[in-house]
Amino acid sequence: MKSKSTLLCICLLQFFFTYSQNQKYIDSLKTELKKESTNDSIKVVLLTMLHEKLMFSKPEIAKKYADQEIDIYKRTGSEFAYGLGNLHIGDYFYNKSMNDTALYHYQLAKTSFKKNNKTRGLIFVDFTLGDIYKSQGDYESALQIFTNSLIEIEQNIKDEPYKSQFLASSHLSIGSCYFEKGDLNLALKESIIAVGYFEKINDELRTADTYKQLGDIETKLNHHSFAIDYYSKARELYKKNNDNIYEANTIISIGAVYLLQGNLTKAENFYLAGIDLSRKFNLKGSLSSALIDYGEILTNKGDLNEAENALSEANSIAAKEQLTIQSIQSLEGLSKLDLRRNKFQSALRHINEAIEIGTRSGAVITLEGLYEVKSKILEKTGDHKNAISFLRESFAIQDSISSVEKIRQVEELKTIYETEKKEAAIALQEEEIKTLNEKAKVDKLTKGLYAGGMASALALFGLSVFGYRQRIKKNRIAREKQEEIYKQEIAHKKKELASQTLHLVQKNTFLEELKENLENLKSSPDKFKMEFRRIVMLLKKEKASDKDWETFKTYFSEVHNDFDQKLKTLYADISEKEIRLAAFLRMNLTTKEIATTMNVLPDSILKSKYRLKKKLGLNKETDLTEFLNTL
Template sequence: MKNISQILFFAFSIPFFTFSQSFTNIDSLLSDAKSSRADTNKIRTLERIWKYYLDNDTDKSMEYANQVLNLSKELKYAKGLGLGHLYRGAIYSQLSEFEKSSNEFKKSFEIFKGNDLKKEEVLATSNIARDYFFQSKYDSAVYYNSITEKALIALGDSLKLGSTYLLNSSIYLEQGYFQLSLKNGLKSAEIFKKLGDEVGYAKGCYVVACVHESLNNRNEALKYYYESIPIFKQYNSNYTLALAYEGLTILYNKEPFQKDSAEVNIKKAIALAEEMKDSILLTTSLNEFGNIKFLSKDFENAERIYQKSLAIANEINSGFSKQILLLDLGELYLQKKEFNQAINYSMQALRLCDSLEIEVGVNRSFEILYQANKEKNNLVDAIKYLELQKEKSDSIYGKETKNRVNELQTIYETEKKEAALALQEKEIQTLNQEVEISNLRKGLYAGGMASALALSGLLIFGFRQRMKKNRIAREKQEEIYKQEIAHKKKELASQTLHLVQKNTFLEELKENLENLKSSPDKFKMEFRRIVMLLKKEKASDKDWETFKTYFSEVHNDFDQKLKTLYGDISEKEIRLAAFLRMNLTTKEIAATLNVLPDSILKSKYRLKKKLGLNKETDLTSFLNTL
């Protein structure tokens, strides 16, 4: 299965340039460039030639970007100089030479900024943000995109602002910040809709659908996919249309599996990919087609389609697609009980995922290798891969937990900034009103003009000084608070992860070790020793006390509030309430407390009753209000 970064990379990989001129005759442009004298008009002609060659001959495109740069240096034309670096950056970006492209874009940004070229600054920062996004450097992408956003708001350029929110949505989605991604995707779609940009609106809907798909909001995802598809059809936007068909296929491949709907959509995506001769799109579409056959237990056709897709991925050297297909084939051979083949393909995938630093792929490789070796009764290897898989799961889960905390922090900071901006606007409005009153007085009392102006000036100066002083004090305090809360949240996330994962790992490992009882004698003594050690490693009261300390610091003495409001609440019930407030699932809580999920459901029911909540009130939502 492909992930969103691959989709969005190709959906939004076109640099942020717009050209009002259209042209059909490149020969005419080349002739004009040769015959015209060295001035800014010639630079504009060279720009149009650069744009023509950008999509089909990068060497020629670079030649004309350099001509723009050299002629602008000769004419000491700052705007052309910045654009020359911008055009070179666009070429390097298209070639995925991101270190070079970022360097060129930053040069253009400095030139535009130094010459107060606000509109051109936006071109530079937006391209820098996209470059960082393509390199998975999401914090840097967000930083430069926020610069772009502020500049566009100041310029009143709503159309480009819609594209900025679209990129924001894509960045947050890749980070797993689903609420922020959804918010930005909806803002983008709304802006494009108001401006009558139907394709932009459809792209916004597409990204919103991807978010809902990630959140397993099936109906919402379907709604937004079907909103975008007719528009992509109308405007012959075949690439994004194919992506939307793939998205629908992924949804129909999930539970409840709808084979017929999935096949209808993926065949449309494959036909479009073949029509466009897009190898990357074709390999991902075939991969989804193979998934349909796999889910239908048609293993023969699934294998044939996976192998065809893998051949294309090898041909274009798409490492990301290759690792997915190798793992899909590993799972396929595992189901066919061809365990040596399963191990072979999983080992290939593991090496590739290691080199590409794809943690999810590494984790999936370990899981298949564990299952295949267990089926072959290679217990030593099976346990080794089980331990590696659990270790990698811990790492991934830890990052997901950290992402949850980071997203909440980002939402908090965003809301705080919005509130500060609103307050600032109100203060400015108040200041303007004072100035207007001062002017009115000046007109009515001409004799007191000098004193009125002096008083108004003093008021404004004093008001601004107070604003500055208060802002500095507030920012210092907020920075101290932010550092403290970040540390406490990090420790809390670490303790939560420790409690959730510890018993799950130990129980599964213990279960596998117990299977060694019937194995050769050399395992007997080792088995007894390890089981004794495992029993000692059960989550202790000390773990809970450490967790409770950090939890109380982050959540404002939550346990004391509960005890004050509900005097008869037990320590076990407080522990359950804390885990619910952390948004842990019933399964995670059960693993932490070493009980069955049904036991947690009963405990939740009893806790809800003790808190005096009615059936309509959600327990977790209520606890989050305390």
């Protein structure tokens, strides 16, 4: 009788896995859980399924099911219940951003899964550990975990749909890492692979997660129509499955895209919908972020009182929940609002508080906008000296961010290049192996036919040679295509290098103009107010700094095969300034262009060229530029 009951439960479980309507599905699981009184293993499966269905929409209820799994362990000693219970309790604390408590339970779960060779459980734990590393900004560790998971899945998971589920989750997580690193093309590629797997196994919630991520990526790429399309698909699936947290976040994301487009009416409608949903389900972080953007919309519409209410509420929530970025953004919004009302002291108080939080928390990237706002406030109060000082600070951070972004773009190009190179090599290797196997088969056949007739054998041999030559030709064409890809990559990098060089050459022209204007203003302070805005524009053409030089070197090394390292190897005592001069000469810049870039007189460049030539041990007849081009 007991075996029949167990068989019936298993059949019911299979039915539940395919049940389409979510609430009915949950109700059915609850009913079956109440009925089951004998088999603790089936109870654990039912509790796991209920937890996973409710962990986002009703997290407190989901945790109670996880606690019941631990109770079964305490009563029976079941390692199965212990591992899953700790995994699910870890999920609960992780979703509440309580990472230390989450890590404790994940480690307990991982120990249990290792002890009992539960590959799937280990993969689940590693996924979340990778997410924690990612949330801490340790992207390399996170990528290593997710990549190792892919290998583990391929080797040890054979049955579908679990294999597709795990592969999809790995690609989604890798895409998320690349997205947060700023490698948008790689993020897009991995996310598209993930959505294909999720759609294949009809996992609606994870498909929605991937659509949401694709929307985020397309937003960053300024592909607004694609972003809205992905967000809309995600929202529909979240709503269908009662995933209230992510539905609210997705609605707010759609509003943000419309705000970027300048469509304030549509943006306002979506923000209001997101705010209502966030209030309904007490989603503090989502509510604070939505109120900040909604406050910006109201400010642009001129509804300043309502804007102040929204921003003040956002600031209050952010302070209470210790949401650093939202605190900074809400204070910046209030400062801009005060500036618009000419309440300069209140504006300074708010912006100074925002700067203090940004500095204390290490959120340096936020300081660029904060310094710019403070500069505008100081300009309005007549403190032009400090206004220019804070504007310079803002431009310095902007320059730093720009340099990092350029370096990151080069790194992404290198990653894509290396990935494609490996994929092409593997493809060619597989084709060559296939060719050799075909040749071996033909050789074997030829030997067999030799006894039956030399003529037939020769004919077949001739055909095999022809086929072999055709495959060799095909391989050669594939290699030529790959070489063409490499050439295009180099051409692209040369364009980037030319662009960066032009940028360096042009910078000091503007700086010289600015210096002249400032010298003129020394003798006539009354002109400060009138000339302030023009000086601001000129300051944007800042001097080529060391960061610009490092960025230039990155591009230059890509195209010219580590030119600077070759110089250092051949001439150990060569200085960084001399390497810089040599690089510009190899770029065929004129003496005047180099002088402008290095902020010196042309005569100084001529003397530097003479000293460099002497240090390199070149005679009078040897042209310096021609020599550098041979390295």
